[in-house]
Amino acid sequence: MPQTVLRNAFHVPAPPSAVLAHLSEPSSYVGLSPLVVAVRDVRRAPGESRFVSxxxxxxFGFVKYDNLIEVTLRATGEAVEGEVVSPGGVRLDYxxxxxxxxxxxxxxxRLTVDAAVRPLLWYAARKAREVQLARAGILAGRAPTLL
Structure with missing residues (x-):
């Protein structure tokens, strides 16, 4: 299966514990990705959360499509990580x-994007990179509310 890895490093003017708490909460992802408009069906278990994003x-500016993705989220002391499974054979590990x-x-x-076919990988990786770069500014902008 074709894959690509995307990396971005950035600074957030808030302590790691506050950033960790924010990134560990499924509802925080609404707007953190410019594509995510809702989070639902949150299921919590020790050490992880699963939800639909x-x-x-x-x-074309007017045709709307809502893509329902399954997200798994795990927090450790120094990271938040998980997987995203999207219809159409796209998978992201983050x-x-x-x-x-x-x-x-x-x-x-860090995002690893996998897709069943190369044209889908190119599209998914391009969108993922746009979101990744936007997320840096959005998360830094949220810093005052994290303190």
Missing amino acids: VERFRF RFGLAADGAGTEVED
Whole structure:
């Protein structure tokens, strides 16, 4: 199965414990990805959460498609990681590595994107990269509410 790995490192002016708590909560992902408009069916178990995330895509400016993806989320002391399974054969493994950096947190955002066919991988990887880069600014902008 074709795959690609995307990495981005950025600073969040909030302590690692606050960033970890925020990234460990499924509802935090609404808006953290510009595509995610809702989170539902949250199921919590020791050490992980599973939920359905609703990604909204717009084609040609007016055709709306809601993509329901299954998300698994696990938090450790220094990272939040998990998997995303999307219809159509797209899978993402993600990890937000967190490290203290002065008064804030250095976040290493790593995504591994797999898809059944190469054209789908190219599309999914392009969208994932757009979201990854936007997420850095959105999470940093949320920092005052994390304290």
